[in-house]
Amino acid sequence: LVIAPTSSGKTFIGEMAAVTQAIHNKKTIYLVPLRTLAEERYRRFKQMYHACGIDVAISSRDRKEDDTRIGSGRFEIAIMVYEKFHYFLLKYAAFLSGISLVIIDEMQVINDPARGPLLEEILVCLQKQEKKMKVIALSAFLENQKGFLAWFPCRVLTSYLRPVELRKGIVRNGIFKYITHNEKKVGEEVFFNPMTVRDNCREDYILETVRYFAENNEPTLLFFPTRAECKRWAQWLADKLEDCPAEKAIEELQHMEETLTRDNLLSLLEKGIAYHNSDLSWEERNLVENYLQKSEIKIICATTTLAMGVNLPFKNVILSIDKVESVNGDYQDVRLTSLTFSDIENMGGRAGRLNSGKKEEFGRVIFLAHSLLSETIYQNLYFNFLRDAMEKNDVADYIGERQDKGKAAEEIIPYPETDDWDSGGELGAAGPKKKEKDLTTLLLRLIVNGKDSIDAILASINEGPLAETSENSGYWQLLIDKKRSREKIDDSLIRLKENGLIREDDKGRFYSTDAGTLIIAKGIKVDTYLYFLSWLAGSIKGKISPLEIIFTLTLSEDGKALPIPYPQFYKKGYQKGKYHYTDWQEIYRNKLLSLVFDLGEEGKEIYQGEHGLQKGKTGIEDYLAFKKTLLLHDWISSREIRSIEQEYSLYHGAVKRLGEGFSWLADSLVAVAENVDWKKEREADLKKIRNLSERLVEGVEEEGLSLARLHIPGLTRSYIERLVKEGYENEDCLKEVGEKELGEVLPGRLVRRIQERIKEKKV
Numbered sequence: 001l002v003i004a005p006t007s008s009g010k011t012f013i014g015e016m017a018a019v020t021q022a023i024h025n026k027k028t029i030y031l032v033p034l035r036t037l038a039e040e041r042y043r044r045f046k047q048m049y050h051a052c053g054i055d056v057a058i059s060s061r062d063r064k065e066d067d068t069r070i071g072s073g074r075f076e077i078a079i080m081v082y083e084k085f086h087y088f089l090l091k092y093a094a095f096l097s098g099i100s101l102v103i104i105d106e107m108q109v110i111n112d113p114a115r116g117p118l119l120e121e122i123l124v125c126l127q128k129q130e131k132k133m134k135v136i137a138l139s140a141f142l143e144n145q146k147g148f149l150a151w152f153p154c155r156v157l158t159s160y161l162r163p164v165e166l167r168k169g170i171v172r173n174g175i176f177k178y179i180t181h182n183e184k185k186v187g188e189e190v191f192f193n194p195m196t197v198r199d200n201c202r203e204d205y206i207l208e209t210v211r212y213f214a215e216n217n218e219p220t221l222l223f224f225p226t227r228a229e230c231k232r233w234a235q236w237l238a239d240k241l242e243d244c245p246a247e248k249a250i251e252e253l254q255h256m257e258e259t260l261t262r263d264n265l266l267s268l269l270e271k272g273i274a275y276h277n278s279d280l281s282w283e284e285r286n287l288v289e290n291y292l293q294k295s296e297i298k299i300i301c302a303t304t305t306l307a308m309g310v311n312l313p314f315k316n317v318i319l320s321i322d323k324v325e326s327v328n329g330d331y332q333d334v335r336l337t338s339l340t341f342s343d344i345e346n347m348g349g350r351a352g353r354l355n356s357g358k359k360e361e362f363g364r365v366i367f368l369a370h371s372l373l374s375e376t377i378y379q380n381l382y383f384n385f386l387r388d389a390m391e392k393n394d395v396a397d398y399i400g401e402r403q404d405k406g407k408a409a410e411e412i413i414p415y416p417e418t419d420d421w422d423s424g425g426e427l428g429a430a431g432p433k434k435k436e437k438d439l440t441t442l443l444l445r446l447i448v449n450g451k452d453s454i455d456a457i458l459a460s461i462n463e464g465p466l467a468e469t470s471e472n473s474g475y476w477q478l479l480i481d482k483k484r485s486r487e488k489i490d491d492s493l494i495r496l497k498e499n500g501l502i503r504e505d506d507k508g509r510f511y512s513t514d515a516g517t518l519i520i521a522k523g524i525k526v527d528t529y530l531y532f533l534s535w536l537a538g539s540i541k542g543k544i545s546p547l548e549i550i551f552t553l554t555l556s557e558d559g560k561a562l563p564i565p566y567p568q569f570y571k572k573g574y575q576k577g578k579y580h581y582t583d584w585q586e587i588y589r590n591k592l593l594s595l596v597f598d599l600g601e602e603g604k605e606i607y608q609g610e611h612g613l614q615k616g617k618t619g620i621e622d623y624l625a626f627k628k629t630l631l632l633h634d635w636i637s638s639r640e641i642r643s644i645e646q647e648y649s650l651y652h653g654a655v656k657r658l659g660e661g662f663s664w665l666a667d668s669l670v671a672v673a674e675n676v677d678w679k680k681e682r683e684a685d686l687k688k689i690r691n692l693s694e695r696l697v698e699g700v701e702e703e704g705l706s707l708a709r710l711h712i713p714g715l716t717r718s719y720i721e722r723l724v725k726e727g728y729e730n731e732d733c734l735k736e737v738g739e740k741e742l743g744e745v746l747p748g749r750l751v752r753r754i755q756e757r758i759k760e761k762k763v
Contacts, residue, residue, distance in 0.1 A: 001107065001137045001152065003145070004159040005181075006349020007311065010138040014103040015045070017136055022054045022076040026100035030079050031122075033109045035060040035660075036282075039713075041105075042079045049077075050760070059084045061664045062697040063711065073098040082109075082118055083523055089125050090448065090521040099133055102126060107139035108342065110148060110475065113434050114326065117476045118523075121449055123152065124474070128450070140346040147431050151475040164352035165362040170378050171209055172369040173197075179383070180362070197370075205368040206233070207240050209318065214243050214272075214298055218315040221350055222301045225324045225336060227277040234268055234275040234301040243272045246296035249287060255747045256283055257718045259652040260645045269297070276302040279651035283714040304347070316364045317351040319344060321377065344382055431475040436461075439480055440492040440526045441519070447502055448512045448520040457489070457510075499530060518675055522668040527557040532672045538605050544685050546692050547599060550632050551592075551606055553665045554625040562661040564628055567649030588626040595633070628658065635659050635699040636692070638721060659696040666693035706730035712753050719746055734758060 004010050018028040030045075032038050042058040050056060057066035057075040061083065070078050071092055080088075088095045104123075110116045126135055135154075142148055149156065162181050169178025173194040179186050191212045197204035206222070213220045224230040246269040253269065256262055261280050265288070268274050274288045274297050291297045292312055300314075304323070323343060327333040339347070344365070352363020367382075369375035436442045443457060451457050461478050481488075493510075496502045501516035512520075519529045535552045553559045596602050627648070634644050636659075641652055648655070670690050673679075678686045691705060698708045704720040706729060722745050728734055734742070735758055742751045 001139065001149075001154040002157045002159075003139050003142060005162045006140050006346050007164070007352075008159060008162055010140075011041075011105065014105060014136060014138050015048075017101060018045075018077045018103060019049065019054070021101045022049075027073065027075065027098055028077050028101045028103060029085065029099055030077060030103045030105065031082055031085055032079065032105045033082055033115055033119075035062065035081055037106070038063070038079050038081050043713075045077055045079065046760070059088075061667070062660060062694075064667075065709065065711075071095065082115060082122060086118055086122055086125075086523075087521045089122070090517050096126075096129055096133065097131065101134045101136065104135065104137040107137040108142050108346070111143045111432055113432070116432065117434060117478070120475050121445075124449065127153075140349070141342040143340055143342045144432065148475065151431060162349075162352070166348065166352055166365055167362050168348065168365040168383075170367045170369045170375060170383065171205065172375050174208070176364070176366065178364070200371045202368065202370045203236075205370040206318070207237070209366070209368060210237060210299060211241060213316055214241060217295070217298065219292060219295070219297075219313060220299050220316040220318065221312075221314045222299070222318045222320075223347055224301060224303060224320055225322045227279050227303055230275050230277055230301040230303050231264065231279070234273055234299075235264075237299060237301070238268045238271040238273045241271055241273070241299075243298065245270045246272050246274075246291055248294070249291035249296050252749070253284070253287055256287070257281065257652075257716050258640070258642050259284075260642060261651050261653065272297055273299045273301075276300050277653070278303070278657065279653040281652050281656065281716065283716065286713070312350065314350050314363065315352065316366060317348050318366045318368060319347060321367070321374075321381070338381065341382065431477055433477045433479055435479045438525055438527075439488055440495060442478065442480070443489065443492050444496055444501055444512070444516055444526060445520050447496075447510045448517055452509045452511065454489075454508065496526070499526075501526065501529075515675060518671055522671055524665070524668050525557045528559075528665075528668070529672060531556050532669050533676070535606065536673055536676060536678070539685070540604075541682055541685065543604075544688060545599060545601060546636065546688075546695075547595065547629070547633055548601060548604060548606060549666065549669070549689055549692055550662070551625070551629045553662050553669065554628045554632075555606075556665065558665055558668075559628070559662070560621050560625065562628075562658065562665070564624060564631070564658055565650060565654050585623040585626070588623060588630060591630055592626050595630070628662075631655065632659060632662055632696065636695045636701065638701060641699075641718065656699070659699055663693050663696035666690075666696060669693075703729060707734075710754075710757060712750070712757055714750055714753065719750060722746065731758070 002010055002013055014030060018030055021028045030041060032041060038058060038060045042056065045054075045056045055074070055076045057070050057078040058080075059067055059070055059078065060081045066075070066078070067084075069075055070080075071088065104119075107119075110119050123135075126133070137152075137154065160182075165183070166181035167176075167178040167187070167189075168181060169176050171191060174190060174192040174197070175194075176189040176191055177186070178189070192208040196208050210220060210222070222230075222233065224233055250266060250269045253262060253266055259281065261284055265274055265280075265284060274292075276285060276288050280288070288297060288300065289312055292300060292314075319339065321338055322336050323339050324334055325337055327335060348365035351365055367374075367378045369378055442461075446457050446460050451460050460474065461480050493502070493504075496516070497504060500513055501519065503511045503513060505511070515529070519526060532552070539548070596607050601607065631644070631648050631650075634647070635655055641655070644655060645651060666689055670686065670693060673682075673686050673689065691702060694705055694708065695702070698704075698720070699717040700708050700720050701724075703724050704717070707715065707720045707723055710731060723729070723734075726745050728737060728742075728745070734754055739751055739755065742754065746754075
């Protein structure tokens with residue numbers, strides 16, 4: 001386990017380890033938590049090592065083209081997201097037989113309630129393998145580090161040194177008082193005259209600090225808790241500051257797909273300012289990152305999309321003390337809470353990046369204390385601990401100089417545990433806690449992962465006589481409602497047996513069936529699986545349509561759980577702050593009914609009264625299902641993205657995220673259909689669902705699928721539609737067309753990417 005500051009070279013360790021395995025004819029799996037990180041690592045490895053003959057593959061929810069060769073071992077390095085790796089572990093018994101090394105990047109995700117329990121299952125599965133393999137885990141600073149290391153049996157290599165010195169401190173009355181990360185020296189800088197700011201005025205402090213950095217040409221990142229805040233503050237700064245426009249960035253952006261976020265960025269770039277969050281398309285985010293590196297963009301307001309895995313040359317990072325986090329990984333239950341110590345270290349690590357192309361003397365991590373209260377809070381939450389750590393620990397020991405060359409350090413980073421850093425009782429030596437609402441799916445997951453007796457199951461949820469034994473304790477503490485818990489467990493086990501998802505032998509041992517394993521491998525709920533089975537049985541052979549499939553997905557339990565944001569902006573004339581779903585439920589119901597009748601599908605069972613399409617009482621879940629269905633149906637049509645944004649009051653990035661989520665759910669429906677022999681009996685219908693799953697990722701019509709499967713960065717739905725209209729429907733057509741002809745249809749940057757991809761495939 002390698003624990004080190006952000007930007008200190010952890011990814012390079014993983015990269016060199018993977019290449020070392022390849023040159024010894026061994027195979028490596030490289031795991032990352034996000035599909036965007038998978039794409040970035042994949043492009044990096046392909047660019048660096050493909051020409052050397054190292055075969056690199058990728059597998060994520062929407063990148064399935066390499067799955068067959070990964071399953072059969074025809075690769076040297078495979079980049080996979082956690083979920084797909086977990087799927088392979090459960091579905092293919094011999095998957096790991098030829099693997100020599102597994103690299104787990106961003107290991108700090110183990111404490112995230114959405115992904116942490118899944119990562120724990122992966123670690124447990126790797127430990128249980130008869131053939132022992134190497135595992136290298138790469139982590140920024142970990143919360144609950146003591147508890148994690150007590151659970152995870154590993155050698156620990158820790159590094160406290162940063163390649164570029166960081167000054168961490170507080171701005172109060174124009175003076176930046178700081179402590180340096182490596183040398184632990186204290187100092188001061190003057191940023192502005194205290195007479196230019198009002199006390200208790202956050203706006204003044206932000207404006208004057210950013211103005212100072214802009215005047216000194218220092219690229220600066222400001223973190224905000226929400227997408228709306230980062231966009232609002234970026235616009236506010238653009239209105240207040242005078243700076244040079246990012247002319248080349250503006251020119252390139254003007255030739256990109258027309259979206260509302262593009263319009264927002266164009267106005268900001270006139271002042272060399274931008275924002276970076278998940279509302280932007282990939283191309284828009286990529287443009288912001290590229291022109292920051294080219295020094296045209298100097299100020300970026302961002303959410304945590306820039307807190308993981310993105311290497312950009314910021315000199316300064318200004319932190320807000322708050323963050324938005326989901327409780328138990330549930331988007332419907334979110335709260336505003338304080339940054340943790342690890343959050344501050346990892347987000348602040350964006351400053352003073354080593355590979356910025358400049359020789360940086362230092363970077364800065366800054367808190368703006370616009371009031372005496374805020375200054376006291378920052379001192380108590382963060383800087384007092386640093387001071388105490390310096391007093392308790394020898395400085396040479398703290399920065400790791402005591403380590404012998406070539407040996408792994410066994411010390412634990414002297415950062416706060418639960419007693420030092422109040423986390424509301426969520427963390428401790430025993431690990432974080434997660435309340436499980438879906439008991440039936442939880443029990444099935446435990447059985448699939450080897451908890452084959454009632455005592456082992458009870459121990460996993462902190463009940464029963466074996467609860468305290470180490471072999472049954474996990475890192476995550478899974479909690480259930482204690483009221484009538486044993487009765488509910490027995491009822492859920494009976495339900496799993498009755499639906500053929502588990503079996504019980506005469507000794508009381510539980511075993512998962514193929515269907516039960518499929519549910520856990522795909523990461524869906526038992527109720528979703530049973531609903532899919534019901535629809536598959538009632539659908540009419542040869543008559544299913546994209547609308548019917550989408551409506552089925554949105555009505556499933558997992559479909560209901562996929563979030564669609566509240567309106568992100570308001571149409572002209574609509575009173576802000578007065579949005580109510582009751583104003584829209586009849587509108588969306590009537591629109592969906594009209595679409596159903598237009599397609600001649602009114603006789604299908606799924607649209608009948610049970611689901612609220614008949615006039616009557618409609619709940620919030622029904623309303624959201626109607627809205628998601630209409631939105632996704634528009635997304636895979638030829639309707640322009642700007643029109644979709646305006647219709648649903650959502651930005652492009654939010655629409656694409658929803659499409660990606662339902663693509664995964666459609667892929668799960670394919671797997672369930674294959675499990676009930678649709679592959680033999682209804683191959684054409686199965687293909688229709690499979691194609692829909694791919695179409696939902698990029699929002700393309702059927703004719704554009706061949707081009708979407710090329711996975712060329714920036715080749716979005718509007719460009720694919722242009723190519724199809726000009727007769728360039730597939731890769732073969734693109735091979736035949738010249739650069740000049742292609743340039744009449746697409747921007748030059750896309751022409752170059754297409755030609756590079758075709759050349760790469762020839763090699």
